[in-house]
Amino acid sequence: MTAGRHQGERITRGGVVRMVVATGLVLSMAAACGSSKASTTSAADQSGATADGTAVDGGSLVFAVAAETAGWNPHSSQWGQYGAMVGSSVLEPLATMGPDNGAKPFLATGWIANDTFTSWQITLRDDVVFQNGEKFDAEAVKLNLEDAVSGPLSGQALGGLFKDISVVDDHTVLVNLTQPWAAFPSSFLDGQSASMMAPEMLKKSDHGVTHPIGTGPFTFDSWEPNDVFKVKKNPTYWQKGLPHLDQLEFKVMPDSSSRSAALQAGDINMMITTSAVDANNLASDFTVIKDWSTEPDMIMTNTIASIDGKPNPLSNEHARKALVYATDRKAVAASVGEGVQSPTSAFAPDNPWGRPEDQNGYPDFDLAKAKEEVAAYEAETGASSLKFSLSGIADVDTSKVLQLVQSQWKDAGIDASIESVESTEYIGKVIKGDYNAAMFQLYSSPDPDQNHYFWAADTIKGYGGVNINMTQYTTDQMQVDLATGRTSGYPDVRKKAYDDLVTQLNASSTNIWLYWTPFSIVADKSVHGLQSASTTPFGNFQPKTWLAELWHQ
DSSP states (O other), X not given: OOTTOOTTOXXXXXXXXXXXXXXXXXXXXXXXXXXXXXXXXXOOOOSSEETTEEOOOOOEEEEEESOOOSOXXXXXXXXXXXXHHHHTTTOEESEEEOTTSOEEESSEEEEEEOTTSSEEEEEEOSSOBOTTSOBOSHHHHHHHHHHHHHSTTHHHHHTTTEEEEEEEETTEXXXXXXXXXXXXXIIIITSGGGEEOOHHHHTSTTTTTTSOOOSSSEXXXXXXXXXXXXXXXOTTOSSTTOOOOSEEEEEEOOXXXXXXXXXXXXXXXXXXXXXXXXXXXXXXXXXXXXXXXXXXXXXXXXXXXXXXXXEOGGGSHHHHHHHHHHOOHHHHHHHHOTTOOOOSSSSOTTSTTOOOGGGSOOOOOOHHHHHHHHHHHHHHHOOSSEEEEEEEXXXXXXXXXXXXXXXXXXXXXXXXXXXXXXXXXXXXXXXXXXXXXXXXXOOOOSSGGXXXXXXXXXXXXXXXXXXXXXXXXXXXXXXXXXXXXXXXXXXXXXXXXXXXXXXXXXXXXXXXXXXXXXXXXXXXXXXXXXXXXXXXXXXXXXXXXXXXXXXXX
16 A cells, blocks of 8 residues: 555555545554554654753653642543643553644554444553553453443443444454444544553542552652642653653642742743743743644533523524624634634634634624624513623633623623632533533544534433533534544545534534633743644643653753
């Protein structure tokens, strides 16, 4: 098989479907000519020279994150960007995301599918052990996949997809699915749910949420919730020469200004922030890595008819359209910081799945049309005004944005009261459907199929249920698009389906786009080994496999 084939070409040889690497998508790593096994990628020796010079082993590093995570089993604990960052120090996935947004072998050496993408054979590394000495083998992977399917959180999305999981040999697992899943590697194998945990951890009564045990570069040391998560060097780590650090501490610091002050004072060495102002101001004295087009920040609307027995105004399409027209999203983006842009889609124009902003069917700010939609809402429902609650996390930066949006909406005759909620309660509240409109960051996944659950009909459970589709909105055509995006082995067909999905979402006015979240890693000049972080999007929920490369001098 030659390397220069068109990205949409589907290649079948010997009864096994193999796909070339497409832009932002790897459907199979079995690209070796004539090979009946998936290609293998060996871990590089990271002990030598880097772009920062020769790596120095030893020492410690304090990394500040903005929010705490409830637990360390991603099948049952809600991991956001910060949970993924911290958890990745201990747990590792079967595949990792490359700079092209496609899945690359990691703990798995490769994978091949049958002709219909309903069966995937996964081959595993044979030189890995868990941090407690247990074998990383097919039996352990089978146990992990079964835990993912049955997990209280991950099972909501995966339960209906997996038919059975079996061990072929010590280092080969066979996964049979209930439907075609062509995007399986880039949608599942490199995601949180494919993070591998030691059998000992999974067999605990709490499934190890307080004491993670993985294959990662660092082993769990201690955790003081809402304060610090400490890990230390894994002496049996499988990647030669890694990690460089003896100890890594993750410090929870919700306030962005406090994080910035701590970095400048030398109390921490590194931080992740969504403050564009801090990232811009610190750029001259610190290393700043920006990921400012991965995750959209938006106002998400709840479309169910009633919430806790009370009518929900935003179940009405005129009400939602009023919000879209009344929001000057570019002004909101400008208020967040210099250089921050505003989206019209879940996918940025420079993303393989994106298209130019003016092709997404999202309307511009228009105060007159906003007032017309408010009037149409009142006429249709008999309501005397458009009045509801606008929710957000209780922090200074979010409050500023909510107040600006509230002011813009007021100009259109919309009465939105702001409700501030603690971050530990917020996700649960939104998933339960206990909100009218909520400021949220979502849709950051490198493969759109990972967002499937946020748009699917079968993840709508009604008020009080676990609604992974948090807007609780869908259409028949959206479901067709999602099915095509999941099952097709042709990247161009998938792209067309997701383009149509974006058009439908924008027509529904369920998401009021605000700005691309300005995720930045800011580090003291003494922190090195950030090359991988600078070439791979990190403002998402994906595992971070580059923490082992960090060193401090």
